[in-house]
Amino acid sequence: MTIRKTALTIALAALFAAGGSAFAQSSGGGAGQAPMPGETTPQTAALTDETVDTFVDAFVAVQEIREDFTERLQSASDESEAQAMQQEAQEKMMQAVEASGMSVQEYNEVAIALQSDPELMQQVQEKAADRM
Structure with missing residues (x-):
């Protein structure tokens, strides 16, 4: 269990090392734009359970795809x-995120x-570890 949690922590850290937006090119812009008056930023928005x-489901699916392709890339x-x-x-990965019910x-x-x-x-780490 400790190895799985460590791997999950590393995966989350890697996701955030890339600026926190693994799919920035495909998100339709918006990254780095200031919110309109009255809008909340992701940091201030209350995230529901x-x-x-849904994020954890998407994250787990993305990680499975990443692991699969990491192995396949070795044979390129x-x-x-x-x-x-x-x-x-x-x-x-984008399809997996959208299939989870999240854009x-x-x-x-x-x-x-x-x-x-x-x-x-x-x-998130605890929920993802339970689902992996």
């Missing part, structure tokens, strides 16, 4: 094939919110 659960014969695999992986933009917003909320991060 349902939203967190050249850079072109590796790039095609990475593109395919990104598309499958890619919502997924990114929750991921960003987790960076500033250690308690919520712990909650």
